[in-house]
Amino acid sequence: MAEKQPKPEDLAQVDYRPPKKGWMDPHVDFRKGTYCYSALAKNIEYLGMPNPRDWQPFNADWKLPPNWKQIILDGMKDRLEKYRSFRLFMDICVRCGACADKCHFYVGSGDPKNMPVLRAELIRSVYRRYFTPAGKAFGALAGGRELTEDVIKEWFYYFYQCTECRRCSVFCPYGIDQAEITMIGRELLNLLGLNINWVIEPAANCFRTGNHLGIQPHGFADSIGFAVDELEEITGVRVEAPINRKGAEVLFVTPSADYFGTPHYYTLLGYLQLFHEIGLDYTWSAFAGEGGNFGLFTSHEMIKRLNNKIYAEAKRLGVKWIIGGECGHMWRVIHQYMDTMNGPANFLEVPKSPITGTVFENAKSTKMVHITEFTSDLIRNGKLKLDPTRNDHWNVTFHDSCNPARAMGLFEEPRYVIKNTCRNFHEMPENTIREQTFCCGSGAGLGTDENFEMRMRGGLPRANAVKHVHETKGVNVLSCICAIDKANLSTLMEYWVPGVEVAGIHEFVGNALVMKGEKERTTDLRGTPLRGKEAAHA
Amino acid sequence: MSALYSLLTVLVLILLAYFGVASAHLGVLFGTVIPFAAIAVFLAGLAYRVVKWANTPVPFRIPSTCGQQKSLPWIKQGRLESPSTALGVLGRMALEVLLFRSLFRNTKAELRDGPRLVYGENKWLWLGALAFHWTFLVIFLRHLRFFMEPVPRLVNLLADVDGFFQVGAPVLYVTDLVILAALLYLLFRRLRDPQIRYISLFTDYFALFLLLGLAGSGVLMRYFTRADIVAIKELAIGLVTFSPVIPKEVGPLFFVHLFLLCVLLAYFPFSKLMHAPGVFLSPTRNLANNNRMKRHVNPWDYPVKVHTYAEWEEEFHDKIKAAGLPLDRE
Numbered sequence: 001m002a003e004k005q006p007k008p009e010d011l012a013q014v015d016y017r018p019p020k021k022g023w024m025d026p027h028v029d030f031r032k033g034t035y036c037y038s039a040l041a042k043n044i045e046y047l048g049m050p051n052p053r054d055w056q057p058f059n060a061d062w063k064l065p066p067n068w069k070q071i072i073l074d075g076m077k078d079r080l081e082k083y084r085s086f087r088l089f090m091d092i093c094v095r096c097g098a099c100a101d102k103c104h105f106y107v108g109s110g111d112p113k114n115m116p117v118l119r120a121e122l123i124r125s126v127y128r129r130y131f132t133p134a135g136k137a138f139g140a141l142a143g144g145r146e147l148t149e150d151v152i153k154e155w156f157y158y159f160y161q162c163t164e165c166r167r168c169s170v171f172c173p174y175g176i177d178q179a180e181i182t183m184i185g186r187e188l189l190n191l192l193g194l195n196i197n198w199v200i201e202p203a204a205n206c207f208r209t210g211n212h213l214g215i216q217p218h219g220f221a222d223s224i225g226f227a228v229d230e231l232e233e234i235t236g237v238r239v240e241a242p243i244n245r246k247g248a249e250v251l252f253v254t255p256s257a258d259y260f261g262t263p264h265y266y267t268l269l270g271y272l273q274l275f276h277e278i279g280l281d282y283t284w285s286a287f288a289g290e291g292g293n294f295g296l297f298t299s300h301e302m303i304k305r306l307n308n309k310i311y312a313e314a315k316r317l318g319v320k321w322i323i324g325g326e327c328g329h330m331w332r333v334i335h336q337y338m339d340t341m342n343g344p345a346n347f348l349e350v351p352k353s354p355i356t357g358t359v360f361e362n363a364k365s366t367k368m369v370h371i372t373e374f375t376s377d378l379i380r381n382g383k384l385k386l387d388p389t390r391n392d393h394w395n396v397t398f399h400d401s402c403n404p405a406r407a408m409g410l411f412e413e414p415r416y417v418i419k420n421t422c423r424n425f426h427e428m429p430e431n432t433i434r435e436q437t438f439c440c441g442s443g444a445g446l447g448t449d450e451n452f453e454m455r456m457r458g459g460l461p462r463a464n465a466v467k468h469v470h471e472t473k474g475v476n477v478l479s480c481i482c483a484i485d486k487a488n489l490s491t492l493m494e495y496w497v498p499g500v501e502v503a504g505i506h507e508f509v510g511n512a513l514v515m516k517g518e519k520e521r522t523t524d525l526r527g528t529p530l531r532g533k534e535a536a537h538a
Numbered sequence: 539m540s541a542l543y544s545l546l547t548v549l550v551l552i553l554l555a556y557f558g559v560a561s562a563h564l565g566v567l568f569g570t571v572i573p574f575a576a577i578a579v580f581l582a583g584l585a586y587r588v589v590k591w592a593n594t595p596v597p598f599r600i601p602s603t604c605g606q607q608k609s610l611p612w613i614k615q616g617r618l619e620s621p622s623t624a625l626g627v628l629g630r631m632a633l634e635v636l637l638f639r640s641l642f643r644n645t646k647a648e649l650r651d652g653p654r655l656v657y658g659e660n661k662w663l664w665l666g667a668l669a670f671h672w673t674f675l676v677i678f679l680r681h682l683r684f685f686m687e688p689v690p691r692l693v694n695l696l697a698d699v700d701g702f703f704q705v706g707a708p709v710l711y712v713t714d715l716v717i718l719a720a721l722l723y724l725l726f727r728r729l730r731d732p733q734i735r736y737i738s739l740f741t742d743y744f745a746l747f748l749l750l751g752l753a754g755s756g757v758l759m760r761y762f763t764r765a766d767i768v769a770i771k772e773l774a775i776g777l778v779t780f781s782p783v784i785p786k787e788v789g790p791l792f793f794v795h796l797f798l799l800c801v802l803l804a805y806f807p808f809s810k811l812m813h814a815p816g817v818f819l820s821p822t823r824n825l826a827n828n829n830r831m832k833r834h835v836n837p838w839d840y841p842v843k844v845h846t847y848a849e850w851e852e853e854f855h856d857k858i859k860a861a862g863l864p865l866d867r868e
Contacts, residue, residue: 012653018736048843082838084594085821091587092816095742097734098640098663101647107655112736121737134808141543143739169602173634173641173667174813175822177602207845209854217854218861244863286863287850300597301842308844316847316866336600339833362609362622366830373609380612407600409607409620409827416613431645431657435604435619461647464655 006033006453008496012460014110023118024125024145026154030058033453036160036446039200044193046204047302051193057156062149068192069147073130075188080131086184089176090127093120099168099178104438105161108457116168116178119158123185126151156194159185161454163443164297164329165402170435182444187299195298199445203294206306211256211290220286223259231269234527236519239276241284244317248283249354251314254325254371255292255483258504264486266525267326267504270513274375274506277515278355278383282323288313291330292483296337297445304341307333310368311342321351322368326504328482329443331370331410332403339366356381370404372413372481375509379420385514388423390521392531394508395424397466397475399489400437401482411435414481417505421512426473432465440480442488455488456495463496470500477501479508541729544743548751548798555797560790568793569773570782576800583807588815599834602822608831622828634823638668663727670720673713674749676700677756680711684767684774706761714757721750741809748802755795765792 041052053063065071080087100115101107112118121143128135129144138144145151162182169177189195202212209216215223224241232238242248252275258268275282288309295302314322324334339345348367351360358377360369378384398418404410411434418425432438441458442451469475478489478500489502511524522533558564605616621627633639646660680697683689701709725746728734759765769787776783806812818824826832851858851866858865 012649014649016649016733018732023736080594082595082597084591084596084819085600087594088591088816088819088821091591092810092813092820094810094813095734095737095739096641096663096667097731097737098644100733100737101645107647107649112733115733115737118737132808141740143741166602169822170604171640171643173638174817175602175634175640175820177600177822180600180822210850216857217863218857221861221863244858246864286858287847305842305844308842309847312844312847335829337598339830340598340836341839344833358610360609361831362607363830365833368830376613377610380610406602406604408829409603409605409616410609411606412613413609429657435602436643460653461655464653 006456008456011108011453011456014108014457016110018112023112023121024140026122026145026148026150028150028154028157030153030157032450034161034451035157035454036196036198036448036451039193039195039197043197043200043204044195047200047207049193049195049200050191053193057153062153062194064149064152064192068149068152071191072147072152072188075191076127076131079184079187080127083180083184085177085180089120089181090124090131092174093117093124093176095121096173098171098173099176102168102171103178104163104165104167104441104461105454105458108441108460109454113154113158114161116162116172116176119162120176120178120181122151122155122158123181152189152192152194155185156189159189160196160446161458163402163439163441163446163458165439165443166406167402167436167438170406183296183300186297190299196445196448198448198451199294199297202292202445203298203302203306206290206292206294209289210285210287210309212292212294213256213260215256215260215289217286220259220289224284227259227265227268227272231272234269234523234525235273235515235521237273237276237515237517239272241272242282243284243286245283246317248281248317249320250280250282251288251310251317251319251322252282252284252325253288253291253310253322255327255330256290257292257483257487258325261483261487263490263502263507263526264483264504266507266510267486269525270504270506270508270510271325271371273510273513273515274384277513278378281354283317283319285313285317291324291327291334293330293333294445296329296333303333303337307338308342310338311345314345315347320349321363322348323371323374324368325371326481326483326506328401328403328484330403330483332407334366334368335408338368353377355383370408370410370413372410372417372505375506376413376416379417384509386421386509386512387514388421388512390511390524390530391422391508392424393524393528394422394477394503395426395473395475396422396477396479396508397426397428397469397473398433399428399440399462399466399478399480399485400433400435401480401485402437402439402443404481405437406435410481414479414505418479418508421505421508426469426475428465428469432461438462438465440482440485440488440492442492443484447484447488456492459488459492460496462489463492466493466500467497470497475500477503479503479505481505540738540740541743544740544747547744548747551748551798551801552751552755552794555794556790559793565784565788565793566782568797569784569788570777572800573777573796576803580803580806583804584812584815587807587812588819591816591819595837596821596825597836597838599825599829600821601825601827603827607827620827622826622831624826627824627826631818631824635817638664638671641667662723666720666723666727669716670724670749673717673720676713677711677717677753680713684771685778687771687775708760710761714753714760717753718750718757721746721753725750745805745809745811748798748805752795752798752802755791755798759791759795763789763791765789
């Protein structure tokens with residue numbers, strides 16, 4: 001990183017006093033480290049979205065189309081008529097402030113516009129001014145605000161300073177969900193060509209190649225093949241990893257970071273071992289090679305466009321059902337959007353584990369099962385031979401990833417898998433887990449280097465809870481089921497809680513899984529010597 | 539500043555009603571015309587807003603899940619926090635509407651040196667809000683005795699329970715004390731907490747001052763000026779039977795009380811007070827977390843431009859072949 005990073009002790013000095021000037025003043029200071037760079041024109045163009053051009057948030061001229069104001073107002077009207085959530089959330093907030101200190105960005109930055117209530121007021125004030133009788137008649141007195149170019153810049157700054165984690169919606173007495181407002185806010189900004197490259201490039205890559213990184217089919221095959229080779233070295237077992245194979249029973253879809261990122265990669269090894277060991281008849285797909293969906297951070301239409309590949313590929317390959325890997329926002333899309341957008345999946349069958357015979361009734365319409373649902377069922381039925389002592393070098397805590405927690409309710413399955421594969425497990429304080437879990441601070445496409453300071457600020461609450469169990473219980477690994485987490489929590493730990501690693505849950509499964517014909521294991525999947533095997537390894 | 543403006547606005551409203559009746563003798567206006575108009579605006583406005591919400595589609599099923607999903611049979615589901623059935627949703631909504639479940643979760647985060655983030659219990663907002671809403675309901679129901687003859691037994695019973703402590707004459711209603719205390723607390727916290735003060739708009743204070751004026755004028759009449767109940771009841775029954783009368787024994791303070799109520803009613807549909815009907819329609823609360831069990835249909839769904847497998851294979855044909863992956867078209 002070229003920029004000088006702020007020190008943790010400086011960042012921890014947060015000033016919560018609101019500024020003198022009222023919040024209706026939209027002026028934003030685009031300070032380095034607190035915003036993301038603009039989307040490159042080629043990516044916007046590839047996706048056929050409006051207004052591709054060269055610009056940056058710190059430029060004075062954002063090169064908006066001449067009729068930008070009309071575009072936004074028309075866009076708002078359209079969405080007010082299409083989304084009850086949006087209309088309702090514009091109307092019913094009483095500004096009680098219960099959400100204020102529930103947002104990780106507010107806790108970490110002290111910027112009042114990061115209180116969910118105020119982030120929503122940024123757009124609500126425009127709604128009142130242009131769409132309600134009181135706002136039209138009384139303007140500012142009724143909480144209305146003129147739509148100016150500065151307001152657009154302010155929206156951009158704060159809607160890309162929200163990770164759509166939904167924590168505020170848990171505490172709101174009316175369930176107002178800032179994620180929903182941010183999603184609509186970003187949709188509106190996209191109408192003017194205002195997006196960030198860290199979102200739009202993966203989206204464009206995914207649309208074209210089938211994954212965020214733009215890896216082409218041969219690269220995909222190489223990386224899976226490489227993992228198979230490495231796994232053989234560690235375990236002595238050569239696993240099969242078929243790709244684009246027609247007629248398999250199950251299609252497996254996981255975020256692309258699993259086959260290209262670290263520590264995601266160890267989770268991938270875990271999947272490969274597991275599927276081999278139980279003899280699952282499955283296939284990878286290089287076309288639907290991405291579980292993640294950056295459409296969620298762009299627009300509802302883009303969610304649908306990117307998500308389309310999963311069912312399309314399942315149909316082409318003729319599989320019966322689908323398993324999805326460890327990913328956060330992917331699972332919001334799978335659980336709450338996929339069936340509605342790209343279903344009904346009539347060509348698939350109700351998922352039934354070929355190993356245990358368990359029918360996944362909870363996925364009978366969408367026909368896609370979460371890997372921790374699948375694995376916990378295997379463990380529960382005694383189908384896996386596990387040696388948890390092989391994870392004894394880990395003292396584990398679990399970070400509930402935002403979307404599986406608050407958009408799915410997946411709490412027990414991952415814990416069950418951890419507790420059966422690891423012997424040392426400690427929960428973080430209850431205000432920071434399950435439905436009250438804190439975001440890693442970099443979700444919703446904000447995990448980019450230039451946004452470093454804001455990410456570390458936003459991640460402070462999560463890091464602080466880890467620090468607590470690190471110091472009191474000796475926790476040395478933060479486990480999670482989200483690819484964005486795995487990338488960002490690593491940086492976050494390095495910054496706030498050095499000495500804590502980050503791991504996916506199927507890495508623990510991989511370590512603990514006793515495979516038929518395996519050689520004596522002396523290291524874990526990372527190549528770290530196992531407890532008591534240090535000598536053997538040396 | 540918005541607090542001051544709201545206070546002044548409510549004071550002006552009070553003076554308007556008081557002197558409108560006491561000096562300008564506009565009893566008919568304040569006792570008949572305005573109440574009818576206010577109720578009409580309230581009902582029409584409320585219906586319009588609710589129908590408008592109800593007619594706006596819910597394209598996606600987006601509950602905020604606050605408990606374990608229904609998945610494998612041996613995993614205990616959070617039936618109320620993550621309901622998968624209509625009954626569960628009903629329970630969740632009942633908790634939300636009757637007991638303010640979500641507000642009950644409220645905590646206070648505090649960043650201490652270290653840095654160390656601590657989360658304290660913070661139930662005051664919940665308690666204040668719950669106290670206000672419930673006492674408002676009880677007081678509203680108690681008021682039915684002014685509009686009905688004979689007074690229903692339940693209403694009398696409610697009044698008896700409310701006056702349980704038998705303090706003073708007329709008997710002190712507990713709700714009268716509680717509602718004033720709750721409203722003053724809600725106002726106090728808005729003014730005291732710098733963050734809440736920062737986000738508060740004119741309308742936030744206005745609603746509170748209006749309610750304080752309404753409750754305060756009622757308390758004044760009951761306990762201090764001893765308003766003529768018989769005359770007031772005559773007026774009230776006249777209103778609900780559409781044969782309005784303005785008995786001359788009714789003092790101007792009553793018209794202040796009535797006028798503030800009218801303002802509240804007329805203001806309701808245009809304001810944040812619409813949270814009351816709105817909470818019932820909130821998609822993050824009133825939908826079941828049965829997303830993967832039962833398909834939700836988006837009424838305005840439309841086809842989008844996608845990237846098909848055939849296009850993908852065509853673009854990467856040689857690379858797919860080189861990697862030894864199967865092709866649909868050789």
